[in-house]
Amino acid sequence: MTKQKVLLLDGNSLAYRAFFALPLLTNDQGVHTNAVYGFAMMLEKILKEEQPTHMLVAWDAGKTTFRHSTYKEYKGGRQKTPPELSEQFPYLRKMLDAYNIRQYELESFEADDIIGTLSREAAADGVETVVITGDKDLTQLADKAVTVQITRKGMTDIEAYTPEHVMEKYGLTPDQIIDMKGLMGDASDNIPGVPGVGEKTAIKLLKQFGTVEGVYEGIDGVSGKKLKEKLVENEELAKMSKTLATINTESPIEIGLADISYPGPDMEQVIPVFRELNFRTLIEKADGAQPVTETEEAEDIEYKVVEQAPGSLLKSGIAFHVELSDELYHTADILGVSLSDGDETVYIPAAGLEGDKQFADWLADDSMKKLTVDAKASLAALARLGLEADGIVFDLLLAAYIVNPSVSLTDASSAAREFGFSGVSEDQAIYGKGAKRAVPDQETVAEHASRKALAVHRLRETVEGRLKENKQFELYRELEIPLATILGRMEATGVKTERGILEEIGKDLAGKLEAIEEQIYALAGQTFNINSTKQLGVILFEEMELPVIKKTKTGYSTAADVLEKLRGRHEIIDLILEYRQLGKLQSTYIEGLLKEIHEDGKIHTYYQQALTQTGRLSSTSPNLQNIPVRIEEGRKIRKAFVPSEPGWVMFAADYSQIELRVLAHMSGDERLIAAFREGADIHTRTAGDVFHVEAQDVTPDMRRAAKAVNFGIVYGISDYGLSQNLNITRKEAAEFIDRYLASFPGVKQYMEDSVAEAKEKGFVSTLMNRRRYLPDINSRNFNLRSFAERTAMNTPIQGTAADIIKKAMVEMDMRLEQEGLQARMLLQVHDELIFECPEEELGKLSEIVPDVMEAALELDVPLLVESASGPSWYDTK
DNA sequence: CATGTCACG
DNA sequence: ACGTACGTGACATGC
Numbered sequence: 035m036t037k038q039k040v041l042l043l044d045g046n047s048l049a050y051r052a053f054f055a056l057p058l059l060t061n062d063q064g065v066h067t068n069a070v071y072g073f074a075m076m077l078e079k080i081l082k083e084e085q086p087t088h089m090l091v092a093w094d095a096g097k098t099t100f101r102h103s104t105y106k107e108y109k110g111g112r113q114k115t116p117p118e119l120s121e122q123f124p125y126l127r128k129m130l131d132a133y134n135i136r137q138y139e140l141e142s143f144e145a146d147d148i149i150g151t152l153s154r155e156a157a158a159d160g161v162e163t164v165v166i167t168g169d170k171d172l173t174q175l176a177d178k179a180v181t182v183q184i185t186r187k188g189m190t191d192i193e194a195y196t197p198e199h200v201m202e203k204y205g206l207t208p209d210q211i212i213d214m215k216g217l218m219g220d221a222s223d224n225i226p227g228v229p230g231v232g233e234k235t236a237i238k239l240l241k242q243f244g245t246v247e248g249v250y251e252g253i254d255g256v257s258g259k260k261l262k263e264k265l266v267e268n269e270e271l272a273k274m275s276k277t278l279a280t281i282n283t284e285s286p287i288e289i290g291l292a293d294i295s296y297p298g299p300d301m302e303q304v305i306p307v308f309r310e311l312n313f314r315t316l317i318e319k320a321d322g323a324q325p326v327t328e329t330e331e332a333e334d335i336e337y338k339v340v341e342q343a344p345g346s347l348l349k350s351g352i353a354f355h356v357e358l359s360d361e362l363y364h365t366a367d368i369l370g371v372s373l374s375d376g377d378e379t380v381y382i383p384a385a386g387l388e389g390d391k392q393f394a395d396w397l398a399d400d401s402m403k404k405l406t407v408d409a410k411a412s413l414a415a416l417a418r419l420g421l422e423a424d425g426i427v428f429d430l431l432l433a434a435y436i437v438n439p440s441v442s443l444t445d446a447s448s449a450a451r452e453f454g455f456s457g458v459s460e461d462q463a464i465y466g467k468g469a470k471r472a473v474p475d476q477e478t479v480a481e482h483a484s485r486k487a488l489a490v491h492r493l494r495e496t497v498e499g500r501l502k503e504n505k506q507f508e509l510y511r512e513l514e515i516p517l518a519t520i521l522g523r524m525e526a527t528g529v530k531t532e533r534g535i536l537e538e539i540g541k542d543l544a545g546k547l548e549a550i551e552e553q554i555y556a557l558a559g560q561t562f563n564i565n566s567t568k569q570l571g572v573i574l575f576e577e578m579e580l581p582v583i584k585k586t587k588t589g590y591s592t593a594a595d596v597l598e599k600l601r602g603r604h605e606i607i608d609l610i611l612e613y614r615q616l617g618k619l620q621s622t623y624i625e626g627l628l629k630e631i632h633e634d635g636k637i638h639t640y641y642q643q644a645l646t647q648t649g650r651l652s653s654t655s656p657n658l659q660n661i662p663v664r665i666e667e668g669r670k671i672r673k674a675f676v677p678s679e680p681g682w683v684m685f686a687a688d689y690s691q692i693e694l695r696v697l698a699h700m701s702g703d704e705r706l707i708a709a710f711r712e713g714a715d716i717h718t719r720t721a722g723d724v725f726h727v728e729a730q731d732v733t734p735d736m737r738r739a740a741k742a743v744n745f746g747i748v749y750g751i752s753d754y755g756l757s758q759n760l761n762i763t764r765k766e767a768a769e770f771i772d773r774y775l776a777s778f779p780g781v782k783q784y785m786e787d788s789v790a791e792a793k794e795k796g797f798v799s800t801l802m803n804r805r806r807y808l809p810d811i812n813s814r815n816f817n818l819r820s821f822a823e824r825t826a827m828n829t830p831i832q833g834t835a836a837d838i839i840k841k842a843m844v845e846m847d848m849r850l851e852q853e854g855l856q857a858r859m860l861l862q863v864h865d866e867l868i869f870e871c872p873e874e875e876l877g878k879l880s881e882i883v884p885d886v887m888e889a890a891l892e893l894d895v896p897l898l899v900e901s902a903s904g905p906s907w908y909d910t911k
Numbered sequence: 912c913a914t915g916t917c918a919c920g
Numbered sequence: 921a922c923g924t925a926c927g928t929g930a931c932a933t934g935c
Contacts, residue, residue: 563932563933565916565931565932565933566932566933566934567914567915567916567932567933568933568934569933586914586915587914588914588915591915591916592915592916593915593916593917594916594917614916614917615917617931617932618916618917618918618930618931619918621930621931621932622917622918622929622930622931623918625931626930626931642928645928646927646928647927648926648927648928650920650927650928651928652927652928652929653928653929654928654929654930655929656929656930657918657919657928657929657930659918659919659920659928659929660917660918660919660920660928660929660930661918661919662918662919663918663919664918664919668918688920693920693926745925745926746925746926748926749924749925749926749927750924750925750926751925752923752924752925754923754924754925755924755925755926756925757925758924758925759925815922816921816922816923817922817923817924820922820923820924821924824924824925824926825926827926828925828926828927829926829927831926832920832926832927835920836927863919863920864919864920864927864928865920866920
């Protein structure tokens with residue numbers, strides 16, 4: 035084993051140093067880049083020189099630390115961080131992520147304390163440690179095993195402080211640096227020290243007495259009457275100053291050496307970051323270097339193809355993966371299963387699985403903990419072989435999603451790559467795509483599947499460490515992991531869909547469509563493809579010479595909101611709108627859904643659990659989260675969704691105004707909270723507040739406007755967006771917004787805080803610590819920046835609502851089991867859960883479901899759930 | 912395979 | 921001055 039070497043970097047101090055050491059550079063977007071550039075230069079140099087096996091960049095967290103409770107003036111009088119530097123922090127973090135360097139921060143502690151604590155751990159293990167900082171304070175950490183390197187003038191000029199060097203420079207031991215600070219103070223941190231005592235006097239005193247305490251014990255031996263007086267007068271101050279200057283080497287950090295191993299940079303990730311920042315020289319250097327990914331890809335792995343699962347791998351803590359011929363796992367062929375304990379890896383072709391009772395028992399045994407990548411897919415596929423799996427404790431796909439939802443996670447390869455492991459090929463490289471898709475020879479499949487299981491096993495520790503650092507372990511383990519099993523079961527259960535009902539609606543639609551089509555051709559004086567926006571544009575705006583209201587980048591816009599404005603100018607408009615509406619129903623919902631009904635008479639959707647940027651689910655093949663409801667004609671489609679057993683009924687429950695309630699809670703706005711506590715109609719109440727009238731005087735138009743404003747607030751409001759929605763001028767919209775924000779000052783504050791937080795940290799969070807990174811939040815491009823700002827306002831709200839219903843689903847699943855009910859959860863539509871159950875269970879279900887949903891998360895406002903039942907989904911209203 | 916449109920929360 | 925409401929998926933058209 036190679037000798038370990040730990041590198042600990044003080045992120046904030048190095049960023050400051052770099053910022054002031056270099057001229058203000060910018061990239062082509064106008065973003066300042068000098069601090070990132072200096073940091074990168076330093077990093078390249080240090081990596082080459084030190085060849086570390088472990089690395090960490092520590093950041094300061096929060097404005098106040100435990101030191102402020104000792105002395106509230108600590109670091110007082112400091113200049114605010116220049117905005118030109120602030121905007122660089124998200125890029126720094128992104129760059130470090132690309133380098134695969136672990137980053138850590140801890141609420142109310144400073145980077146110094148994190149570094150101090152880790153360096154003590156390393157020193158105790160006798161591991162060589164190098165601390166890199168721009169701050170001389172850290173020299174107190176120097177030790178036999180710990181070298182402190184301080185950057186000088188430039189960023190790459192570094193001075194190493196070993197205990198010997200400290201002694202040479204000050205005549206003191208590293209420990210005594212703290213005592214020196216106690217006596218002389220530190221202007222940059224606003225540590226007072228003893229007035230009148232400077233570096234010279236402090237060193238002299240410490241050489242004589244050793245420590246601050248020693249000075250006071252031997253105070254009579256201090257030479258000089260004035261000095262003695264000053265020391266006596268300021269004893270408290272000296273001792274407090276020493277405390278302030280002391281780095282906490284026992285901070286409650288949640289990571290250890292094991293969590294900060296450094297695999298080397300992922301140049302495929304680093305180079306795009308350099309490119310974005312216009313670091314040409316660094317790109318050239320990096321391009322020449324051998325990327326680590328290639329060597330890893332070339333790494334041979336050991337695996338065996340076996341007919342049955344070996345007993346040696348039917349234990350707890352094993353990674354398993356079900357290899358499928360296709361991503362549509364409800365119908366795909368099961369090719370085989372791979373198992374790995376990190377050393378031994380095997381692949382079992384599907385033929386061997388069916389009769390393997392030991393494997394089946396191991397799978398179903400909850401005490402046999404299992405590691406996976408995409409547990410939901412494996413579970414749903416295994417269910418088709420009659421196999422049940424329990425005891426899933428790790429899912430690489432979900433972990434990668436929680437760490438960063440913006441990464442496109444298409445397969446095990448992309449998830450593994452997120453954590454620096456490139457030893458898994460993409461599924462597409464093995465199976466091909468489109469028409470060329472095919473299952474290759476067994477040997478190829480076996481190696482591919484084996485690599486996945488091995489990757490899962492190898493990455494577990496790293497990945498869980500990262501989740502813990504980000505305080506996301508609970509979200510991942512208690513919410514997303516259990517939910518995967520539940521969703522898999524919902525998908526496998528499916529929803530019974532009456533072919534006959536869809537066909538009947540389809541026939542009716544076909545007749546209406548044909549009639550409308552003829553009328554449209556008659557009015558146009560010619561036949562054309564009504565579904566072609568291009569042809570329709572020519573008819574409407576050239577031949578009929580209707581006014582052009584909006585253009586798209588390819589021609590005239592014929593979108594519904596545009597046609598809406600042309601109504602009354604020509605009778606063809608209404609017909610086109612109706613044709614579009616009915617055509618949509620026919621193609622997407624009648625023809626589309628009919629194609630999705632399986633042999634069992636059910637539709638089995640796929641929930642994407644690792645896709646949306648906000649934490650919501652999405653539904654595909656088919657999408658059952660956008661079945662029509664707003665217009666009666668479309669709503670009838672829901673009549674086709676029925677219970678799968680005779681004597682059963684459909685049952686649905688939905689959260690009322692969940693996003694506005696979440697906003698009330700997160701903003702703490704008193705008026706909004708009061709409105710929900712009183713059970714007021716929220717849109718009427720808003721209208722009353724905004725228009726300054728009593729509730730009984732709110733007109734329907736006022737309520738409609740208020741409703742639009744409420745939506746706008748949740749979306750991250752803009753006057754333009756609201757004006758479009760309400761069809762009013764931008765000025766009027768701006769006035770509405772101003773009045774709203776004046777009525778709900780807490781909301782205004784929340785919006786500002788969300789954006790500020792995003793600018794500082796580079797991400798926003800939900801109540802359950804789901805994150806979304808917003809790299810464009812400091813962009814010079816108005817569009818990109820505005821979008822990121824609205825996202826910063828919307829994501830915590832939409833995401834927290836998603837957290838809440840997910841938690842309700844996990845709890846609901848347990849409750850159904852506990853109560854011994856037959857009822858089944860079938861669908862989730864963002865704020866709504868749909869069940870089927872025996873009629874006899876209705877009474878119990880209509881109590882339990884709202885109870886569980888309302889209690890899912892305790893907020894400062896009540897959650898309200900409404901429910902209904904009936905013979906089809908249509909009737910649950 | 913991109914674009915426009917429209918279905919949902 | 922800039923020009924968009926937040927989050928999704930499916931379908932038809934046309935290059």
